[in-house]
Amino acid sequence: MSSPSETTDTGTDAGEARTGVIHDLGYRPYGGPRLGEGPVAWSFFTTGLRNTYGLGRSARSKVLPMILLGLMLLPALILVGVLVQAKNILDLDEQIVAYSTYPLTTQLLISVFVASQAPALISRDLRFRTITLYLARPMRRSVYVLVRLASLTVATFVLIGAPLLLMYLGGLLADLPPGRETGRFLGAIVGAALLAACLAGLAALVAALTIRRGLAVTAVIVVLLVSYTVVSTIQGIAVGAEQEVVGEVAGLFSPYTLVNGLQVFLFDSPDATPTPPSSDAMGVLYVVATLLTVLGSIGGLMLRYRKVSP
């Protein structure tokens, strides 16, 4: 059958000439192990996470996420340098910028990262219809959605958490009280995880609804930046008008102010917004709103993908 000289039908001539010598190796069936749902989902997760930072993709895809990661780390590095070198001169006994304040200061970088990577991870499969190739494999549709979201969330968490880790290590190096520092850092890490989950969930939902890449990037940027700008403007005005409650309610409508408020309420972090939740009721509202944002975007994604035809 596979003898190269046997050309009984006209069609194979060109094909055989092209594949040449290699052809007569013949087809080898696969008898090795086949992995189950868990390991496949894990491999899908790590591939997505790596791709978010451009690893395993073209050199060009690495540029933006790596620059953003660098820009996120740079201020932390400088702060640590100052803390370690000039702690005594400046009479410092805590971090120069609080852990929980850092994500607000760098919100533009974080938003750009999420806006550029959510479409790469989410819209891309829909736009090229590569999703069909996934759906035609054993992985269930809901697992596909959750794993994609997990890759984006963890990638965002790494971006937000890396400078915090740097600051924490710098704090220990500068002999800040280790117990207090560790407590604050852990609170900040929980906050970073929740912020990453909110941002990734919202961005993934927008990206899944906006299949065209350019549009998806713009839409996520608009949603995150505009909401933050509007919220912080309202909070500023509310403080001036001594209507703090208005500012506190407004704070629910941007992931950055929302999660920061949650950190103030749950972990007693220093205020980073003009109007953090001041009552227990408002604090609980912040916690509930955070959970609703995460669960709501997961639910929205599930509904969206139910409509995707194979």
Add this chain to the structure above:
Amino acid sequence: MGVIETSGLTKQYPRVTALDHLDVTVGEGVTGLVGANGAGKSTLIKILLGLVPATSGSATVLGHDVATDGGRIRALVGYMPEHDCLPADVSASDLVVHMGQMSGLPYAAARERASDVLRHVGLAEERYRPIGGYSTGMKQRAKLAQALVHDPRLVLLDEPTNGLDPSSRDDMLALVRRIGREFGIAVLVTSHLLGELERVSDHVVVLDGGRLLRSSATTDFLHATGSLLIEVQGRPDADRLLGQALVDAGLVARPADGNLIEVEVRDETTPDVVRDLTVDLGLGLVRMQERHHRIEDVFREGGAGSVQPV
């Protein structure tokens, strides 16, 4: 037990009945699924993969129920969609490795299988370039490779020749036949081009408006109405020489358009008789193919007035 068995399979969309009480059995080897656009071919394939639920009736693939065991089926089956599904920005090699992993192959095995399979489909150096720059023929090969990477027991190929020029189409059909005969993988392959698949299929199923029009072995076609078209070269009167020799050998042969000879198939040895006589006469056999109008005849007999033979 057939590879695929359906019983009363029906798919009702709001406006159309895509499949209408379909009873078919598909065995090993290559089965052609033929029908005009809208006949229900793609719908049948998606139901068989467990991606689209049937309205009523049942189907099994490799002994598994499509309604309850979709995941198991998709682990054993490869699917080549009819529409574009390839991301433009990755190479065929990377994509096929990834899809192998998504089908449960460990990374090293996926790499090895991807390399084998890309060679079999005839993608050479270009496999390392981004798919965005591929011709339609190369894209179809990449789509086929991802359907084969996990060494499935059955492949469902939806219109693999769509959009191909005649020579790429012949290459693709030759590949389809090799998958069924040499690779030992059962194949269900669809086409809206009547008469295209009977050359490579052991069995042909004809759908019309979601209903089974005919299901029969291609050898049945040959015995019933079959004839071969033969083209020889080597001398100006080569066709008349061979025609005479065939008649002398007791076969029914007559001249056909374009210096071809049409010979009626008596039994499965007829092609060998033709080949031997050609060699004896010192002529070159350019082409020997089954006459292509037979599936169109099936449609005419079936009274499917809407079907346009191509």
